[in-house]
Amino acid sequence: MSAKIYRPAKTAMQSGKAKTNLWLLEFDQEKPRTIDPIMGYTSSGDTLQQLRLTFESAEQAIAYAERNGIEYRVIAPKEATRKTVSYPDNFRFSRMQPWTH
Secondary structure: OEEEEEOOOOOOOOOOOOOOOOEEEEEOOOOOOEEOOOOOOEEOOOHHHHOEEEEOOHHHHHHHHHHOOOEEEEEOOOOOOOOOOOHHHHHOOOOOOOOOO
């Protein structure tokens, strides 16, 4: 039984950072998924794959995994780099590209 511990990134549909400060522990897939021949549904007998545990910090998630004997890997979060944009730069005389509508 192995799991990954990570902090989720902001989705493309969000403008804020809601639910991105919690750390998640998700179990890896152990059994392959199968397709039901009659209905075509995808199913799996691995119920741990549906489980997502949330923690306030990475240390709490690591402590939980070690306490329960779960192999884990920690994925470090990537911080977003913000590019500062200045409105007057659109009208600079030394602008390389012409300003058009």
